[in-house]
Amino acid sequence: MEIDTRRLIGVTQARQQLSSLLDDVAEGKPFHLMRENTVIAHLVPARALIVNNSNLESTLVLSVILKTAQRFAQEVIERGYCASPGDDIGRVLGWLWDCDRDKAVRHLAQFVTELSHTLTDQQYSAPTFHQLWDSLSTSLGVSLSDAGIDDFESYARQHLADYDSNLFSASELAGGPLPSRVDDPWPSARGAGHTKRRWCHLEAGQMIPDPTVHQVLPSVDQWFRIDHIDGATAVLRRPDGSESQVTVDDVATWMPVCSTTPYRWGYDQS
Numbered sequence: 187m188e189i190d191t192r193r194l195i196g197v198t199q200a201r202q203q204l205s206s207l208l209d210d211v212a213e214g215k216p217f218h219l220m221r222e223n224t225v226i227a228h229l230v231p232a233r234a235l236i237v238n239n240s241n242l243e244s245t246l247v248l249s250v251i252l253k254t255a256q257r258f259a260q261e262v263i264e265r266g267y268c269a270s271p272g273d274d275i276g277r278v279l280g281w282l283w284d285c286d287r288d289k290a291v292r293h294l295a296q297f298v299t300e301l302s303h304t305l306t307d308q309q310y311s312a313p314t315f316h317q318l319w320d321s322l323s324t325s326l327g328v329s330l331s332d333a334g335i336d337d338f339e340s341y342a343r344q345h346l347a348d349y350d351s352n353l354f355s356a357s358e359l360a361g362g363p364l365p366s367r368v369d370d371p372w373p374s375a376r377g378a379g380h381t382k383r384r385w386c387h388l389e390a391g392q393m394i395p396d397p398t399v400h401q402v403l404p405s406v407d408q409w410f411r412i413d414h415i416d417g418a419t420a421v422l423r424r425p426d427g428s429e430s431q432v433t434v435d436d437v438a439t440w441m442p443v444c445s446t447t448p449y450r451w452g453y454d455q456s
Contacts, residue, residue: 188284188329189225193217197226247293250278255300258321262301263310264446266380266406267317270324271297279322280329283338291342295349302353309387311440314364315343315354317379370440371400380406380444386437388415393444393451394422397432406448425452 195217200207207217211229219227258271270276275297282290302312319339326335343359358364372382372395380403388394393409395402397420410422410430419433 188281189218190216194220194225197221200229247278247282248296250274251293251297252300255297256304259301259304259308262305262313262381263308264444266444267313267321270321272325273328275322276325276328276330279338280326280334283330283334287341288345290338291345292349294342295346295353298346298353299350305381309383310443311382312353313381314379315358320379367440369436369438372403372440372442380442382440383443384437385418385434385439385441388412388420388441388443390414391445393447394441397422397434397441403442406444407450409444409448409451411447411451427452
């Protein structure tokens with residue numbers, strides 16, 4: 187249950203004021219009973235909506251988590267991790283965090299699993315933890331304080347692997363770098379970042395950075411649009427309208443990618 191700090195009351199005080207306290211509860215004001223600085227029980231109105239059925243809880247929570255993950259995956263494909271998954275997922279995970287931290291992390295793992303599957307089923311890379319949390323922390327801001335979000339992140343890093351050890355590497359969860367890979371010459375995305383796709387799965391119309399300049403991700407306004415791609419060779423259009431033809435050595439190489447042309451892409455600033 188979400189704790190309202192204005193309605194915290196010690197057990198001793200509650201005993202002394204029980205009659206008036208129950209009158210307030212009957213009028214719709216919940217209270218949280220405390221013993222030794224810990225909330226041990228709640229007094230709630232008779233008509234308060236209390237979810238104490240595990241099947242109903244899973245139905246309600248998963249209906250938000252799964253739909254949000256599927257929608258957010260499409261946004262990631264189009265624009266990268268530049269937006270949050272939305273307020274609904276923030277409210278649900280924030281509520282779970284206030285009630286039961288382990289449940290919150292378990293449902294977070296379900297969200298990541300659905301997001302990852304939706305992306306990888308379309309040949310896009312799964313999110314890194316940095317990408318996930320940078321986006322999700324904005325959503326959590328509707329229900330948790332900055333300190334609460336930091337606590338959630340720390341707990342998630344420690345316990346996500348308890349529910350699925352394949353979501354993120356142990357090094358990544360510990361705050362370390364991602365393992366380097368021969369087929370991915372681009373730096374691990376930080377901040378908003380973008381999803382990636384192997385060269386052989388790229389499509390005409392998608393946006394990619396200059397394939398000849400590894401390790402540097404320019405502003406997305408400076409990316410190239412794929413006009414045509416056939417095997418290892420692609421015709422790319424620069425923001426100034428000129429074209430270049432590029433051939434890669436390995437079509438299995440991962441490339442940062444987005445599917446929506448940036449608003450100012452190709453804008454002549456001269």
